[in-house]
Amino acid sequence: xxxxxxxxxxxxxxxxxxxxxxxxxxxxxxxxxxxxxxxxxxxxxxxxxxxxxxxxxxxxxxxxxxxxxxxxxxxxxx
Amino acid sequence: xxxxxxxxxxxxxxxxxxxxxxxxxxxxxxxxxxxxxxxxxxxxxxxxxxxxxxxxxxxxxxxxxxxxxxxxxxxxxxxxxxxxxxxxxxxxxxxxxxxxxxxxxxxxxxxxxxxxxxxxxxxxxxxxxxxxxxxxxxxxxxxxxxxxxxxxxxxxxxxxxxxxxxxxxxxxxxxxxxxxxxxxxxxxxxxxxxxxxxxxxxxxxxxxxxxxxxxxxxxxxxxxxxxxxxxxxxxxxxxxxxxxxxxxxxxxxxxxxxxxxxxxxxxxxxxxxxxxxxxxxxxxxxxxxxxxxxxxxxxxxxxxxxxxxxxxxxxxxxxxxxxxxxxxxxxxxxxxxxxxxxxxxxxxxxxxxxxxxxxxxxxxxxxxxxxxxxxxxxxxxxxxxxxxxxxxxxxxxxxxxxxxxxxxxxxxxxxxxxxxxxxxxxxxxxxxxxxxxxxxxxxxxxxxxxxxxxxxxxxxxxxxxxxxxxxxxxxxxxxxxxxxxxxxxxxxxxxxxxxxxxxxxxxxxxxxxxxxxxxxxxxxxxxxxxxxxxxxxxxxxxxxxxxxxxxxxxxxxxxxxxxxxxxxxxxxxxxxxxxxxxxxxxxxxxxxxxxxxxxxxxxxx
Numbered sequence: 001x002x003x004x005x006x007x008x009x010x011x012x013x014x015x016x017x018x019x020x021x022x023x024x025x026x027x028x029x030x031x032x033x034x035x036x037x038x039x040x041x042x043x044x045x046x047x048x049x050x051x052x053x054x055x056x057x058x059x060x061x062x063x064x065x066x067x068x069x070x071x072x073x074x075x076x077x078x
Numbered sequence: 079x080x081x082x083x084x085x086x087x088x089x090x091x092x093x094x095x096x097x098x099x100x101x102x103x104x105x106x107x108x109x110x111x112x113x114x115x116x117x118x119x120x121x122x123x124x125x126x127x128x129x130x131x132x133x134x135x136x137x138x139x140x141x142x143x144x145x146x147x148x149x150x151x152x153x154x155x156x157x158x159x160x161x162x163x164x165x166x167x168x169x170x171x172x173x174x175x176x177x178x179x180x181x182x183x184x185x186x187x188x189x190x191x192x193x194x195x196x197x198x199x200x201x202x203x204x205x206x207x208x209x210x211x212x213x214x215x216x217x218x219x220x221x222x223x224x225x226x227x228x229x230x231x232x233x234x235x236x237x238x239x240x241x242x243x244x245x246x247x248x249x250x251x252x253x254x255x256x257x258x259x260x261x262x263x264x265x266x267x268x269x270x271x272x273x274x275x276x277x278x279x280x281x282x283x284x285x286x287x288x289x290x291x292x293x294x295x296x297x298x299x300x301x302x303x304x305x306x307x308x309x310x311x312x313x314x315x316x317x318x319x320x321x322x323x324x325x326x327x328x329x330x331x332x333x334x335x336x337x338x339x340x341x342x343x344x345x346x347x348x349x350x351x352x353x354x355x356x357x358x359x360x361x362x363x364x365x366x367x368x369x370x371x372x373x374x375x376x377x378x379x380x381x382x383x384x385x386x387x388x389x390x391x392x393x394x395x396x397x398x399x400x401x402x403x404x405x406x407x408x409x410x411x412x413x414x415x416x417x418x419x420x421x422x423x424x425x426x427x428x429x430x431x432x433x434x435x436x437x438x439x440x441x442x443x444x445x446x447x448x449x450x451x452x453x454x455x456x457x458x459x460x461x462x463x464x465x466x467x468x469x470x471x472x473x474x475x476x477x478x479x480x481x482x483x484x485x486x487x488x489x490x491x492x493x494x495x496x497x498x499x500x501x502x503x504x505x506x507x508x509x510x511x512x513x514x515x516x517x518x519x520x521x522x523x524x525x526x527x528x529x530x531x532x533x534x535x536x537x538x539x540x541x542x543x544x545x546x547x548x549x550x551x552x553x554x555x556x557x558x559x560x561x562x563x564x565x566x567x568x569x570x571x572x573x574x575x576x577x578x579x580x581x582x583x584x585x586x587x588x589x590x591x592x593x594x595x596x597x598x599x600x601x602x603x604x605x606x607x608x609x610x611x612x613x614x615x616x617x618x619x620x621x622x623x624x625x626x627x628x629x630x631x632x633x634x635x636x637x638x639x640x641x642x643x644x645x646x647x648x649x650x651x652x653x654x655x656x657x658x659x660x661x662x663x664x665x666x667x668x669x670x671x672x673x674x675x676x677x678x679x680x681x682x683x
Binding site for chain 1: 143144147172174175176177178180181262265266269276279280285288289292293294295297298387390391392393394395396398404503504505506507508509510511512513
């Protein structure tokens with residue numbers, strides 16, 4: 001059963017799988033260039049001290065993404 | 079380089095942060111040169127090495143995730159792959175991040191079948207517990223795969239041998255990837271088959287270090303501390319070398335002057351050559367070389383460590399509010415070393431509009447050339463009455479406050495420009511946080527110091543020498559009762575008064591357009607042969623606290639130096655944006671000076 005939430009709602013340390021990525025601003029294109037696409041695992045690691053963006057662990061890369069972008073990435077928590 | 083000097087060309091491609099430069103340096107040693115200002119590989123550095131009897135030319139492509147990406151690095155890489163005549167490509171990948179590197183690899187294999195995959199950072203991958211079936215990988219890609227740890231020199235022999243085999247092989251294996259393949263899909267499939275274990279991508283010590291550098295409590299203080307340390311080492315460390323260089327140049331200068339006089343060379347020629355050209359050259363080199371040779375190696379060390387993306391991570395929220403991104407913070411930091419380098423550094427910003435904004439606001443970061451002026455003015459007028467220790471501390475605080483104001487204004491300007499250019503639509507922000515790596519301390523420092531020295535000397539020759547000649551002419555050619563420079567000072571006096579400065583200072587800024595380091599020296603020479611300390615000379619020429627404040631404001635906010643202006647034109651390709659880069663800081667500086675002047679007048683100071 002796939003309960004979809006946006007990536008920015010996922011808690012720190014929780015693991016999830018990407019369901020889909022909205023492509024406004026070429027977000028999904030930018031991510032797929034790094035080998036990240038629906039089906040890839042993701043885990044939020046820590047937040048920036050001033051808020052607004054967090055670091056995420058993907059297969060083979062760690063990325064910082066802003067909340068305004070991650071609310072358009074839908075994931076399903078494991 | 080004559081074509082006959084090498085028998086074939088090999089490209090070195092790969093993602094950023096995979097140790098590609100280490101592989102490049104390991105293969106080519108010191109037989110290389112970089113073709114750009116900032117030392118970041120953007121316009122194919124090339125080097126040479128020998129493979130049995132043949133001489134190979136190795137071209138280092140800028141790090142790229144994809145040939146179709148929009149960033150300047152990726153476009154440059156794509157242009158080189160499409161435009162250069164090459165025989166083979168070495169595709170470097172981080173063994174711990176194979177999945178990330180496969181898309182580029184597959185794109186490159188669409189261009190050529192003659193390639194070798196170099197799985198670098200292999201020792202790190204083993205430590206993480208990564209498990210890759212290199213034979214299967216080689217089969218699926220259709221090219222040989224070599225594992226290396228370029229840092230420790232392991233695997234380089236095998237890499238060279240494999241390269242030799244591939245270059246001499248007559249027939250290639252059939253292509254593994256065609257024009258129409260879906261590369262992300264294919265990359266995922268290959269990764270799934272070949273990677274049996276990803277190992278631990280985020281080890282405990284990495285977590286602890288990240289927590290120290292980015293947590294709510296320690297993140298910002300650590301950033302402040304690191305920057306403060308860099309500035310302190312740069313300013314304090316450059317002090318004595320600058321003085322020694324100045325004395326050395328003085329000594330050589332007087333020797334040359336006496337030789338010329340002995341040979342009966344006319345006074346005017348001696349003056350022009352020694353006082354004008356050589357004098358300015360000496361000034362520029364002794365002021366700029368030591369701080370640049372300290373600041374940039376330190377900065378590069380932080381970059382090699384992997385810290386800079388964390389700094390961008392911590393500061394992004396501030397820059398996001400200003401309509402930009404955390405990467406602009408890094409370009410501003412580079413600008414503290416040298417604005418031309420900061421502007422070139424804007425290539426790390428993928429979005430074009432953000433890049434333009436970062437380039438034209440870079441001059442709000444006072445460069446190494448301006449620090450001596452700021453420090454001298456602070457020292458004389460603000461802290462002269464305090465004792466040495468309190469004086470230094472107060473001076474540092476005042477300097478920090480001044481720089482912060484300049485940065486604050488730059489953020490406001492960024493916000494305005496962003497609002498005008500973007501009208502609501504904002505670029506995506508994806509920032510890679512690479513694994514922490516121990517930098518190769520000695521090699522990095524030496525290489526960076528050499529780079530910086532070449533840069534400063536080159537700039538001195540190109541810019542300071544002609545400026546020195548012009549200056550000498552301006553101060554020695556007389557029309558009527560004043561020299562040309564004297565006329566200029568008189569002409570600019572009214573404008574100077576409005577700004578809380580004077581004609582000599584403005585002339586200093588204008589004639590100092592080639593290099594910020596010479597603004598104060600020019601101003602002092604225009605004041606005439608004063609005797610006494612700097613403080614006495616300035617005060618006797620009418621300087622007050624108001625003058626000092628306006629001087630600091632205008633030093634921090636005025637047009638970029640000629641080198642920086644040329645760099646803006648080169649990087650943006652637009653005359654309009656170069657003009658904006660020239661005008662924006664100047665206008666802000668003028669407004670600030672007028673404000674300070676007015677406030678002081680109102681309070682009758």
